Amino acid sequence: MESEILINNGIQGEETTVYFISQDAVFPQLRPTCYIENLQQGDQILRVWSEQSLLYNGNDRNDLWNTVVELLEQAQEQIIPVPVPDVRGGTLFIKCLATIKDKFNRTRTISSQVVPHTILAKQPVKKYIRAQLKSDYLHAVVYKRSAFEQFTIDGEPIFDNGVGLYRISKPSVSEIWNWKLNAETANTDFEKRKVIASQIPEKYRNEDPDLYKGLPDFTLKQIELEALQSYGTGSYHIPKKSGLSRKWHWVKGTQNDDYADACLNLLKEVSAGKPPVGWD
Incomplete structure (x- = not known):
């Protein structure tokens, strides 16, 4: 069975991927996790990283932020940092990738599906x-x-x-x-x-x-x-x-x-x- 990467949204007990900027204008704390499934005996994880972008294209806007985040641990499961630099909304796309070396020293790169997260905002009092x-x-x-x-x-x-x-x-x-x-x-x-x-x-x-x-x-x-x-x-x-x-x-x-x-x-x-x- 081929290895694959799954991304969970990181909110325990919730399946939603809709999050809200708080009334105090604080970006939501996202804790998505990256999990590599079906590793074979002798497989070694060489690198894990995440490609992320946050796009708002409503009302004739085209506001785009993107980055690549290196995950420091070569672990099978770990939290993906989401370093959005300012308070902004739209659709946050997260993808996780990993490079794996097998017991024959062959390397392969696997990728998760792109997981969208909707970022909205709460009207303050x-x-x-x-x-x-x-x-x-x-x-x-x-x-x-x-x-x-x-x-x-x-x-x-x-x-x-x-x-x-x-x-x-x-x-x-x-x-x-x-x-x-x-x-x-x-x-x-x-x-x-x-x-x-x-x-x-x-x-x-x-x-x-x-x-x-x-x-x-x-x-x-x-x-x-x-x-x-x-x-x-x-x-x-x-x-x-x-x-x-x-x-x-x-x-x-x-x-x-x-x-x-x-x-x-x-x-x-x-x-x-x-x-x-x-x-x-």
């Missing part, structure tokens, strides 16, 4: 998502974009005018499958918007130094409101000169889509114990 967002204003932005939803009930990533809870337009594979990185992208983007907002007064002064002489910088609150409005259209503040003092100051503009005010009203309702549908 929404309050955990808000805890990762560094501004209450971002709570409102992310709610308006996605209602804090990164994955479907079936564990698939959501592609809907962008990807994940922040609806990123050109996400990395990690931003698709790791909701914490998706949230960190939201934090980083909001900080960039604050920097841009803080430069608005200086742009006015540079464009017409005589006209806007004495125009003050934004306060921190004004910077945050201007950054918040940047998710919509138009500016939140416009410069206005006082009729009496002839000093410049900033007032709320009217040529915008009220995005920031809608967010402020939403947060006020949440504070009053009246969160919108889908908040939790």
Whole structure:
């Protein structure tokens, strides 16, 4: 009888090959085993290795990771390491191979069938998502974009005018499958918007130094409101000169889509114990 290699999924008492990235964005612990059957008397195992690839090709993606893992023991049965370097999902294909020398010093290589493992993800609790967002204003932005939803009930990533809870337009594979990185992208983007907002007064002064002489910088609150409005259209503040003092100051503009005010009203309702549908 010919020697052959079998791969078991490594989950005791379960036949399933569907696994989930945890709510804490941790890749599942896989412990597949490689077993070489029907060794003949005098056979010597020279090398055992595993060829692995993880492919996600949904939603016009083609995210592929692959590697070759050398199994250090020349044993008949052993656990196959799965060294996926980051949090990602899709279909993980595992194949095990072995080179065997018989008692006549002839070598042969045998291969297992390719065993697929489906990797999906669990939607985190929404309050955990808000805890990762560094501004209450971002709570409102992310709610308006996605209602804090990164994955479907079936564990698939959501592609809907962008990807994940922040609806990123050109996400990395990690931003698709790791909701914490998706949230960190939201934090980083909001900080960039604050920097841009803080430069608005200086742009006015540079464009017409005589006209806007004495125009003050934004306060921190004004910077945050201007950054918040940047998710919509138009500016939140416009410069206005006082009729009496002839000093410049900033007032709320009217040529915008009220995005920031809608967010402020939403947060006020949440504070009053009246969160919108889908908040939790």
